[in-house]
Amino acid sequence: QKEVEQDPGPLSVPEGAIVSLNCTYSNSAFQYFMWYRQYSRKGPELLMYTYSSGNKEDGRFTAQVDKSSKYISLFIRDSQPSDSATYLCAMSGEGGSEKLVFGKGTKLTVNP
Amino acid sequence: EPEVTQTPSHQVTQMGQEVILRCVPISNHLYFYWYRQILGQKVEFLVSFYNNEISEKSEIFDDQFSVERPDGSNFTLKIRSTKLEDSAMYFCASRWTSYEAEAFFGQGTRLTVV
Numbered sequence: 001q002k003e004v005e006q007d008p009g010p011l012s013v014p015e016g017a018i019v020s021l022n023c024t025y026s027n028s029a030f031q032y033f034m035w036y037r038q039y040s041r042k043g044p045e046l047l048m049y050t051y052s053s054g055n056k057e058d059g060r061f062t063a064q065v066d067k068s069s070k071y072i073s074l075f076i077r078d079s080q081p082s083d084s085a086t087y088l089c090a091m092s093g094e095g096g097s098e099k100l101v102f103g104k105g106t107k108l109t110v111n112p
Numbered sequence: 113e114p115e116v117t118q119t120p121s122h123q124v125t126q127m128g129q130e131v132i133l134r135c136v137p138i139s140n141h142l143y144f145y146w147y148r149q150i151l152g153q154k155v156e157f158l159v160s161f162y163n164n165e166i167s168e169k170s171e172i173f174d175d176q177f178s179v180e181r182p183d184g185s186n187f188t189l190k191i192r193s194t195k196l197e198d199s200a201m202y203f204c205a206s207r208w209t210s211y212e213a214e215a216f217f218g219q220g221t222r223l224t225v226v
Contacts, residue, residue, distance in 0.1 A: 031213075032213035034213070034214070034215075036217075041201065041220070041222065042219055042220065043116075043118075043203050043217040043218050043219040044203070044217045045217070046214055046215070046216060046217075049213065051213070088154075088155065090215075092213055098160075098213070099145070099157040099160055099168060099170075100145075100147075100157065100205075100215055101157070102154050102155040102156075103154065104153070104154045105154065
């Protein structure tokens with residue numbers, strides 16, 4: 001079983017739709033969960049960061065972590081064409097030098 | 113807003129040549145990383161660096177790779193004898209402390225080995 005699994009899509013939605021992006025993981029030592037947005041040939045841009053289980057909201061974005069199911073989600077409300085990008089989940093364990101383990105990314109297109 | 117800066121943005125090199133990729137992490141950050149992403153694949157960890165030494169390295173980070181923080185601002189990745197399969201985007205990242213897990217990435221260096 002891969003450490004972090006993410007459906008690569010592609011996912012295509014109309015403008016204004018609610019988008020749901022998900023990752024599952026196998027390593028119960030993961031405590032920090034992040035979502036990054038990546039445009040083609042650019043660096044990952046941090047969107048959301050959550051520690052342990054729970055929800056976090058920032059504007060149109062909501063991140064959820066369910067550690068009992070080893071499942072994390074990112075919801076985008078009122079999606080915009082500018083949200084079109086690849087979304088990467090990433091996670092790490094405790095400790096400052098802990099590496100990030102990434103999912104493969106989901107390519108999202110929001111159509112006007 | 114502080115950001116991680118990487119140079120060059122694109123480097124083409126011949127197989128067997130040495131390359132040095134440069135990064136300036138965010139100034140008050142203490143933990144530094146190199147990741148790479150082969151086209152169409154996931155972002156992979158290469159190495160982490162803290163307190164002027166390597167904290168962890170992956171299987172990819174073999175003897176042809178080395179990292180250095182030659183002064184208070186730069187963080188470099190050297191590939192001694194490049195191979196075709198080293199062609200990838202290389203990302204530098206930094207993180208403030210062990211209590212804040214947010215890692216901030218640079219825009220990457222696209223390395224093409226011909």
